[in-house]
Amino acid sequence: MYTANDLSPEMILKIAQQLSLSEDNISQMCLQMTTMYRDNKIADVADIDGDGDTSNESRCIALEWYRKCLNISKNMLTKATCYYNILCLYKDFILDGDKGEADVESMISLLPELSAIDQHLLLDLACRFVKEYDNSQDFCETKIYRQLEKLVKDSLIKLLKTNDKLKIGCYLMECGDRGSAEKYWKSIIEQVELDKSQ
Numbered sequence: 001m002y003t004a005n006d007l008s009p010e011m012i013l014k015i016a017q018q019l020s021l022s023e024d025n026i027s028q029m030c031l032q033m034t035t036m037y038r039d040n041k042i043a044d045v046a047d048i049d050g051d052g053d054t055s056n057e058s059r060c061i062a063l064e065w066y067r068k069c070l071n072i073s074k075n076m077l078t079k080a081t082c083y084y085n086i087l088c089l090y091k092d093f094i095l096d097g098d099k100g101e102a103d104v105e106s107m108i109s110l111l112p113e114l115s116a117i118d119q120h121l122l123l124d125l126a127c128r129f130v131k132e133y134d135n136s137q138d139f140c141e142t143k144i145y146r147q148l149e150k151l152v153k154d155s156l157i158k159l160l161k162t163n164d165k166l167k168i169g170c171y172l173m174e175c176g177d178r179g180s181a182e183k184y185w186k187s188i189i190e191q192v193e194l195d196k197s198q
Contacts, residue, residue, distance in 0.1 A: 008044065009033040009065075027073040028175050031081060034069060035177045038062035038089070059093050067103070076113045077171045080122070083107040084168050085180055087125035090133075100129055101144060108151070118168045120155040121187055127152055 012033065016026050036042050037058045045054040045061060066082040066089075073079060086103050104126045111119045127148040134145065169188070172181035 009037075009042065023073060024075060024078075027069060027075055027078040030065065030069040030072065031078065031175045031177060034062050034065035034085070035175070035180065037065055038085070039179060056093070059089055063089055067099075070106075076110065077167055079110055080114055080118060080168050081171050081175070081177075081180075083110065083122055084118075084125070084172075084184065085177075087122065087129060088180065088183060090129040091125055100133060104130060104144065104148070108147075111151070111155075115167050116155060116158045117188065119158070120152065121168070121184075121191055123148060123152045123155050124191060125187075 013026065013030060016029055021029075033042075037045070040055045040058040042058065042061075045058050047054050048057050063086060066086045070079055070082045073082075083103065086100075087107075090100055107122060107126060111122070114122070127145070130145050130148060169181055169184040172178075172184055
């Protein structure tokens, strides 16, 4: 895809910016390259822990690239997609407390711009991350956790009152990130089933 000519992802983004590509195109390129890192498909990743596998290192690089994409994009859907992927990395692989809690706090300010289902899904992932992190540290950041719990309940009420499009999932498909899109749709199904059972 992008790295076929031995260009580093950083070089590709720099060239895209020099060519004055649109912010949306640059953001989508950034997300696509981040997906390649997350899925361990970029070969220039160093095996820092010496275990013969670079998947953990690739996911850590992907996490930083998602944060980089948050900083370069003004597009609400791009930011929401980055937060979704960051929270999924936390849920499945990485426990990065300080930066993770900062990601959650900055994600909260984006919520009013998102569809009800996307708000609810992001909040649920964030709540799970904060709870799991606090449990692993034998420490509870009750202010953030309580705020998230309240927002999850409020978003569920809003979700039940509206019929929004599932925008993060559509944007993931548009960016060619089929793996995250599939996880997104499965998360939606799990969330709906969980909410119905409560």
